[in-house]
Amino acid sequence: MKPQIWHLSDARQSLVLVGENGDLPQIIYWGARLRGEDLAALARAHRMDVTGGMLDENPPLSICPEAARSFSGQAGLKARALEGDLIRPRFKFVSAQEGDNSLALTYADGGLRYTATFAIHPQTHIITAQASISSDAPIYLDWLAAPVFPAPQLSDEMFDFAGRWIGEFQMQPHPWRAGILARDNRTGRTGHEHFPAILLPARGATNCAGEVWALHYGWSGGHAMLAEELPDGRRQIQFGHAPQTEPAPITAFDTAPIYAVFSDHGFNGCATAYQRHLRDEIVTWPHPDRPRPVHYNCWEAVYFNHSLPELKDIATRAADLGAERFVLDDGWFGRRDDDTTSLGDWAIDPRKYPDGLGPLIDHIHTLKMTFGIWFEPEMVNPDSDIYRAHPDWALGATDQILGRQQMVFDMSNAQVREYLYGQIAAVLTAYDIDYIKWDHNRVLPHADASQARGTYALLDRLRADFPRVEIESCSSGGGRIDFGIMARTQRVWLSDSNDALERLRIQHNAALFLPMAVTGSHVGPRHCHTSGRVIGIEMRAWVAAARHMGFEMDPRELTDHEAGVLRDVTAWWKANRDWMRRADILRLDSADPAVIAEQQLAQDGGRFVVFAGKADTSAQILPRPLRLTALEADARYRIRLRNKGDAIGLSRGAPLLKSDDMVVTGQYLMRQGINLPWSFPLTMWVIEGERL
Known part of the structure; x- marks a missing residue:
């Protein structure tokens, strides 16, 4: 029997699946778009050798790995009959439905049927994949993975997310090694602790360059993830509902969707895909033409x-x-x-x-x-x-x-x-x-x-x-944020922390998935109620202005100076919110680890704003140049420091932006960068750019 081959692609990436002998298919290629390839040759080229200490064939790492096919890694389906006997199916091909940028595959073993669907969105580049199981007789389902994706071989580490209340979206690296990295979130909600996503960078990838693969599981009820490297070196990523959270027998079950994307522009390529897909394809807006309103919440004013x-x-x-x-x-x-x-x-x-x-x-x-x-x-x-x-x-x-x-x-x-x-x-x-x-x-x-x-x-x-009626998903702050809940809501309260320093990092990492339009950020009290830290109004206001801006403090505490700063920043945000709503949030590769910086680039590339937050004391005396990204190399840009009045006495020199605008090429901005004035920690520079 000839191999069955399916190829989905868009302008950015290709996904190639191959099934042998009517068995469940494997994803044999997921990466940069293939052009003019002989797919049958690819199927043959993917076959791997065997050697001593191995079976005579490599059990397939399929979209639902089957224990019954001598697969020694983690199986994609774990189920039991009502009597308690383990079910170990050997699925065989039933049908394939192919559409524009979509594929639905059905397999069966007796009264058990398995279906996997895949679709690529041609504008956002997000691959949506989902699995379902049905049974003629009730069964106990302990685990069903969404369609299983392979992880890249030229990857030394992976990034997932940890966190806690008032400390969400903490990126943590894990080295690839033989065995399993497993995560099992059984809290019953998405969780502060484990945002359901993983990022898989190729060696040398940064925010702005290199290859990165990413997957997000769009489910709000607790999930499990495993990243496994088999003894033969193959790697798989599985996501699904938290195991054994279906206590009653079932005859049908659907996983949540996996949202997957490949980028050859670093982490930012994944980020812009997720931001656009969530904003334009997942969220439904009650008032789509209304500007995002400046938000006031009375909680930290009156409790x-x-x-x-x-x-x-x-x-x-x-x-x-x-x-x-x-x-x-x-x-x-x-x-x-x-x-x-x-x-x-x-x-x-x-x-x-x-x-x-x-x-x-x-x-x-x-x-x-x-x-x-x-x-x-x-x-x-x-x-x-x-x-x-x-x-x-x-x-x-x-x-x-x-x-x-x-x-x-x-x-x-x-x-x-x-x-x-x-x-x-x-x-x-x-x-x-x-x-x-x-x-x-x-x-x-x-x-x-x-x-x-x-x-x-x-x-x-x-x-x-x-x-x-618009609905905000809040769960002690960021405890329930995922594409499943966002299909039913329009805003998230990213964290209960109104500490501008904490939010600077939280917002920076959450931007890998969340656009400005849905991400609530509020100017908190002078004396932060969750950290005890005292932060100036300028930093608090500009951190909030980097997302969907709001206030959450007692305005009666404000001095005239603080009220004036807040009015000014709010007016700036209102003047810019419409283009920022559709802008891409690009994380910048800062040469100074004390600086957390991002560039919000308009959809047409004609303007941008950079928020460069000083989170700590720098190791060196003077600021290192800050490189920008995703500009036209040959275009000229006018650069303006929006808040030059925030420079302090210890900034004694004369960098150009303290006194005047700068006109330079995109090539200069991306290869050399901007020299900013010296600043204390807990301050923010805001740089506006316009293509001439």
């Missing part, structure tokens, strides 16, 4: 101490600073004076709001701001009316360890979803609300995939009935 006169005063001050949306955070419902009570009782607190929310919303509307509100629908306090009436609606044992004094609703229960829909819909119907901050402040008592599916169902119903 639970809601007072209508104070909130009106705060709203007036926020509007004067430039805010266009006011979000009422936790504390407006039940008897919610602290975090021990009332979650689940989504009725307005008459003690704090005797006339309902109308007077506050009316005041906010007179200030020409829209109104948003906080919910945490998936959670319930034991001290709540709804828990006392329905303790059986909570997930897990009654004596479980609480988190933030709360338990979790069983979102797989249709009665729970119906109750929550009614409570939320009543508020959205009664008031003019265009934004929900949707929070999720504790991990599950045990991992259960049906919890995420239930939450998706509730979100989908609310969005269908209230299509003009």
